[in-house]
Amino acid sequence: MRAITSVAWGRIEMADLPEPLPGAGQIRVRQEASGIGAGDVLMAAGRPWIARPAFAAMLRPPILGRDVVGVVDAVGPGVTGFAVGDRVLGEGPHAWAGAVVLDVGSAAHLDPGIPAEAAAALPVSGVxxxxxxxxxxxxxxxxxxxxxxxxxxxxxxxxxxxxxxxxxxxxxxxxxxxxxxxxxxxxxxxxxxxxxxxxxxxxxxxxxxxxxxxxxxxxxxxxxxxxxxxxxxxxxxxxxxxxxxxxxxxxxxxxxxxxxLSASPRTEDLATVAEHVRTGAVVPWISRVVAPEDVHEALDAHPGGKQVVSFSGARSPHAG
Ligand SMILES: NC(=O)c1ccc[n+]([C@@H]2O[C@H](COP(=O)([O-])OP(=O)(O)OC[C@H]3O[C@@H](n4cnc5c(N)ncnc54)[C@H](OP(=O)(O)O)[C@@H]3O)[C@@H](O)[C@H]2O)c1
The missing domain is CATH 3.40.50.720 (NAD(P)-binding Rossmann-like Domain)
Structure with missing residues (x-):
């Protein structure tokens, strides 16, 4: 699968890596889109330096990103409530890749009518x-x-x-x-x-x-x-x-x-923010959608709202 990896602090590269397998209580999601947030920018840059040992431990495998939006294509042992073919959103490590493994407690069902790019703003930032x-x-x-x-x-x-x-x-x-x-x-x-x-x-x-x-x-x-x-x-x-x-x-x-402020992904809260988007109470402001190979451009930009990396081919010009 294609993945956006950290090869050195401040240097990211595309890589071809093996797809992860879901363990007990996990699902694997075919990634559609993922958000780009302040935390992703800091981890890619290795800032602040004091956090580098913790970042290095989290970057095994060295795939960046945390927002997940896509369709379940495999379920691990003991999983209930999610099945192959379900559309979901969630938060977990190593998300800037074609396939991502999520704990089911960090995932929720997603209405098929919500565009992937809008949903990608929600797991980290919305929760x-x-x-x-x-x-x-x-x-x-x-x-x-x-x-x-x-x-x-x-x-x-x-x-x-x-x-x-x-x-x-x-x-x-x-x-x-x-x-x-x-x-x-x-x-x-x-x-x-x-x-x-x-x-x-x-x-x-x-x-x-x-x-x-x-x-x-x-x-x-x-x-x-x-x-x-x-x-x-x-x-x-x-x-x-x-x-x-x-x-x-x-x-x-x-x-x-x-x-x-301390926040952590919970199924109920992911479902709540997704429902607010479905009803129109909340409208994610997606300022730019980039291809995986262009994600470095987004890391240096501050257009406002949320920038998104698309794994399903969607793109947008840099719109404010
Ligand atoms: N789990 C967690 O606890 C958690 C999760 C996510 C994020 N966070 C934290 O939340 C913060 C925001 O994250 P984000 O992803 O929303 O970042 P972001 O998209 O980069 O937005 C930061 C915003 O801060 C504004 N800003 C910059 N300097 C400012 C100042 N002096 N006074 C007021 N506003 C200022 C900028 O506004 P302008 O562009 O208009 O200048 C920008 O819109 C970060 O510190 C991040 O680490 C924590």
Whole structure:
């Protein structure tokens, strides 16, 4: 099968590798499309350096990618609920390949009417957005700010927040503000012009950038507000966001309003985000679809929304 492999930090190549076999409790999926997220970019680059031993352990075999969308073509022993021919989405390692093995607990059924490229935005980014809003206790009437709203996770979080009736403010560059309003945000702020921490009080913060001081983030909360912080884009090449995340986690021991974002694939949550796409409550913003051999171009680009690698021949020009 064709696979996108990491041959050195910052160097990826196409390779022909043997197809994996599903073990107990696993299915094998004929891959249609996979998302390209911040985590994939970091793993391909080997950034931050402190994570390289962990990345190296995960890259055996050396295939990148985590989002899976396709049709089951083999089932392992003990699998119930999935059969050959089922269309599924899921999350697991070594996904940028023609065939991918998934644990059934990290997979869900997918409506045949949902295009593969749209579904490819959901396993990592959609489930992360859903679980983050749950951690932040977002509900009807919540004043929610999504920081990094124009990215793969952020644009889905904006729509999920709007769907539950939150009043959503999107923080991203001005070029994406019109789209944020189309997605239902009531306001949009440019992080280059204003500090979102000065515009509280917020009932819920999903911080996907991690650029503002933690004390300022917590000071911007309402009395029952919750601050959920991801790794973000900050930090140096060696430790990356680790010091900040440790800082947030430490604050969280004394102040329950501070939490570090952690998300993991669950069948129920995968099914929920896929259902939101089926009903039209959530519309993935697919900014570009590339062929496997062109994936390096997408790793260096920041068009907004989600970029997707297609294993079934779909392509798009770079559309904003
Ligand atoms: N399981 C997990 O915990 C999990 C899973 C997935 C992702 N994540 C984390 O979530 C974060 C976002 O991931 P992603 O895939 O959505 O990334 P992404 O698609 O690259 O989006 C990042 C967004 O951040 C915005 N941004 C950059 N600098 C900013 C700043 N100073 N203030 C506000 N926004 C800023 C960018 O907006 P503009 O383009 O408009 O400038 C961009 O849209 C990453 O830190 C990633 O590691 C965690």
């Amino acid at each position: 992360t957005a859903l679980q983050a809003l749950r951690m932040a206790n977002v509900r009807t009437g919540s004043r929610l700010v999504v920081v990094g709203a124009s990215g793969g996770v952020g644009h889905l979080a904006v729509q999920l927040g709007v769907h539950v009736g939150a009043d959503v403010t999107a923080v991203c560059s001005a070029a994406h503000h019109a789209r944020m309003r189309e997605l239902g945000a009531s306001a949009a702020l440019d992080y280059r012009d204003v500090h979102w921490t000065d515009r509280g009080p917020w009932d819920a913060v999903l911080d996907l950038a991690g650029e503002r001081p933690v004390a300022a983030c917590l000071a911007s909360l309402s009395p029952d507000g919750v601050y959920v912080s991801s790794a973000g884009t900050n930090g140096g090449p060696v430790l990356g966001p680790l010091p900040r995340l440790l800082g947030v986690a430490l604050r969280g021991r004394f102040d329950r309003r501070a939490t570090v």
